[in-house]
Amino acid sequence: MTMTASPNPADSRRSRLLGKVGQKDQSLHQQQIDQLRSRADFTPELDYFLQVMENPWPAAVSERTGRPLAAILCLQAPLELFQAFGWQPFKIYSGSYVTGRLAANDLPAIMCPMLRSALGAMQLQSGFLSSFRAWVLPTTCDWVVKFTEMMKISAGLAIEETSLHRLELPHLKDQDDSRERWLEEIYKLKKFLEKMTGRVLKPGKLREALETYQRAYAVLSRLTELRRQGAVPAVWFTSIANSFFYDTAENWTAAVARALPAFEGRPRPGAGGRVFLAGSPIFFPNFKLLELMEEAGLTVVADDLCSSERLFPGAVNISDHSEFGLLSALAERYHQGCLCPTFADNDRRVNNIINPAKREYFEGVVFQVLKGCHPYDLESFSLAGPLQAEGLKFLRLETDYTAEDSQNLLTRLEAYRHHLEA
Amino acid sequence: MDIKIGLDLGSTAIKMVVVEGDQIIGRRVAPTSPGQDALAQKLIDGALAELGRKPAEIRGVASTGYGKKLFTGAGMNIDEISANALGLFRLSGGQARTIINIGGQDLKVLNLSEAGKITDFRMNDKCAAGTGRFFELVARLLDTPLERFGELSRAGAPDLELNNTCVVFAESEIVSLLARGESRETIIRGLHGSVARRVAGMVHHQLPDDGAVYLDGGPANNPGLKAALEDELMVEVKVLAEPQFTVAYGAALALS
Numbered sequence: 099m100t101m102t103a104s105p106n107p108a109d110s111r112r113s114r115l116l117g118k119v120g121q122k123d124q125s126l127h128q129q130q131i132d133q134l135r136s137r138a139d140f141t142p143e144l145d146y147f148l149q150v151m152e153n154p155w156p157a158a159v160s161e162r163t164g165r166p167l168a169a170i171l172c173l174q175a176p177l178e179l180f181q182a183f184g185w186q187p188f189k190i191y192s193g194s195y196v197t198g199r200l201a202a203n204d205l206p207a208i209m210c211p212m213l214r215s216a217l218g219a220m221q222l223q224s225g226f227l228s229s230f231r232a233w234v235l236p237t238t239c240d241w242v243v244k245f246t247e248m249m250k251i252s253a254g255l256a257i258e259e260t261s262l263h264r265l266e267l268p269h270l271k272d273q274d275d276s277r278e279r280w281l282e283e284i285y286k287l288k289k290f291l292e293k294m295t296g297r298v299l300k301p302g303k304l305r306e307a308l309e310t311y312q313r314a315y316a317v318l319s320r321l322t323e324l325r326r327q328g329a330v331p332a333v334w335f336t337s338i339a340n341s342f343f344y345d346t347a348e349n350w351t352a353a354v355a356r357a358l359p360a361f362e363g364r365p366r367p368g369a370g371g372r373v374f375l376a377g378s379p380i381f382f383p384n385f386k387l388l389e390l391m392e393e394a395g396l397t398v399v400a401d402d403l404c405s406s407e408r409l410f411p412g413a414v415n416i417s418d419h420s421e422f423g424l425l426s427a428l429a430e431r432y433h434q435g436c437l438c439p440t441f442a443d444n445d446r447r448v449n450n451i452i453n454p455a456k457r458e459y460f461e462g463v464v465f466q467v468l469k470g471c472h473p474y475d476l477e478s479f480s481l482a483g484p485l486q487a488e489g490l491k492f493l494r495l496e497t498d499y500t501a502e503d504s505q506n507l508l509t510r511l512e513a514y515r516h517h518l519e520a
Numbered sequence: 521m522d523i524k525i526g527l528d529l530g531s532t533a534i535k536m537v538v539v540e541g542d543q544i545i546g547r548r549v550a551p552t553s554p555g556q557d558a559l560a561q562k563l564i565d566g567a568l569a570e571l572g573r574k575p576a577e578i579r580g581v582a583s584t585g586y587g588k589k590l591f592t593g594a595g596m597n598i599d600e601i602s603a604n605a606l607g608l609f610r611l612s613g614g615q616a617r618t619i620i621n622i623g624g625q626d627l628k629v630l631n632l633s634e635a636g637k638i639t640d641f642r643m644n645d646k647c648a649a650g651t652g653r654f655f656e657l658v659a660r661l662l663d664t665p666l667e668r669f670g671e672l673s674r675a676g677a678p679d680l681e682l683n684n685t686c687v688v689f690a691e692s693e694i695v696s697l698l699a700r701g702e703s704r705e706t707i708i709r710g711l712h713g714s715v716a717r718r719v720a721g722m723v724h725h726q727l728p729d730d731g732a733v734y735l736d737g738g739p740a741n742n743p744g745l746k747a748a749l750e751d752e753l754m755v756e757v758k759v760l761a762e763p764q765f766t767v768a769y770g771a772a773l774a775l776s
Contacts, residue, residue: 496645497645503645505586506643509586509601510601510643512601513599513600513602513638516599516601516602517602520633520637520638
């Protein structure tokens, strides 16, 4: 007679929970995709971005790109470096309202909801850790600094030290020694990637990578111009931006180029209700705020979210084609040009919003704070005064990964729309 | 003269006013319950019958509040913050510069210009602390009608502070206070103080140098809350007659 070991009750409960959350997560994604496909302004050219977001998981991205994946967080690791080594940078994120439940027990009650959600989402993917050849994590906010620790505690996922590289971010931008230290960090990253790939970085390959990303930024720049005129609804701009990390830069660039004519021919909305969106990131399928803003009659014509316009640091100026010249240019672009609220000297953030090139396009600033996202929460207070002094009407909204505050948010957004007219 | 109808479909009550010119000539209120469309229509029909007016005389119907889109008979929807500003500014004779509105599940602070335009506003997040729901819960817990809160709080000792404005935790705190032998008068006074502190946190730097602070919404009928706010904010807090209808009145004015 064969004896079958009965399953461990804890394992069985865990497996049921994973099944339940996985199903809800899938349904949430599908619901959002269906909603976007059913919009009157959907065109077939936009379907590429929805397909990418339908399956942004490592296995699918690996298959789509045919490249080894490097997991990254935030925006400090120069994307062109990965490209030069033939690797695909994969940004860890999640906009799911349900996956955070898988990571809830062993984490602080109030923490970054995006990372909590990501910590849950990675548990739904079998072989998540082994999907990545390397992990490149910057020391930005406290949640990101403690991310690997949280992965271990809440998800039981321990990254091998040999495949983990931390970029130590100097939190001052306007000091020479900070710039020097950051350049050293970029060199260390280069060496790490050389070790992991078994290849030596060739300046020619890096130049090609820079050119590839310059082409991406060129199409994005055209899309952004159209956005300033109100021709690109926020849900579409965010869909396009969010999908950037889940296919090759080449494929993404071609897809944006195909989508541009659809926006170019679109009627521009009337004046009024045009705003700049600032604050915590917005990742698919968490499009709640974007949809509510649209419902309230607000048009987002610019933003500085690290999930949207700020995902793209912009083309790098190259005057020196040596390895040192190229790496220095990259280092400067990804440090000096970064407006992450974890920087101590971040006055440029205000200047970026009131920049005359943008300022003429909007009347107010909506600042979204995700509860537990402390750096943005702090900046929401320090930015309000200077922006109001510039004549911009400022609305601070605090929300979470949940749909239940939609009515409360809508009331405020509708009143803000009236306030803009006053 | 034609009449206008303003409806405020809030989370705890539906308020309706009939306005002729800029005067409120009729008002009705009913607790919010399922079937808000029919309920709102019933309020209108009842008020018209009482006033001896005919539906044909209605020039327009505007709805506001969380349920504003649930009333199919409204020709116009307006958010309750804008409606509040319109209504209270007119009722105050153009004197209001700061409005504190306490609704069933919201707490709002509005700043107005001399022309009555909103210059800034704040609203609580998804939390019932300091709202009408909070008062209702405490009323149930103390088995005391809300109408008596003002009178009872005057008799309470002044030094009790309720630490929790969270509805759930306040409940257990109040149970502990009762078990400790604190009188309900003192607890009610402490409750008003805790709500006033929460409001003060939202008002922040928004108190005007001139013009008055007005309190409206259903809980504004509670003189104990008014006194606690005056104590906390150190300014005079004015409450106009029937402050629960201000927002519905503002909705009607928006039709002009």
